[in-house]
Amino acid sequence: MNKKEAFYNYSFQNPKSTDREGVNVFYKEDDGDIFHTYSIYARGIDMLNITYRFLD
Known part of the structure; x- marks a missing residue:
């Protein structure tokens, strides 16, 4: 059985997408x-993604 899991947002989960x-x-x-100094994922990057700002 092929588990569709990836390490994303500091845990293993099914991201439901390759991107x-x-x-x-x-x-x-x-x-x-x-040095890796900072990470942010998912809805935490709203201010960087202009599409979310228009939709909100």
């Missing part, structure tokens, strides 16, 4: 180290 919205922010130091 899901999300924003990640990374910081790169001068020595090349890269």
Whole structure:
């Protein structure tokens, strides 16, 4: 049986789509180290998606 689960929004779930919205922010130091500093998913990105602003 093929479980249709993916790691999304910090948990394994069925995203019901191959493309899901999300924003990640990374910081790169001068020595090349890269840090994942912030993530936001689903309806949390409303202000970045102009379509939601028009629909609301």
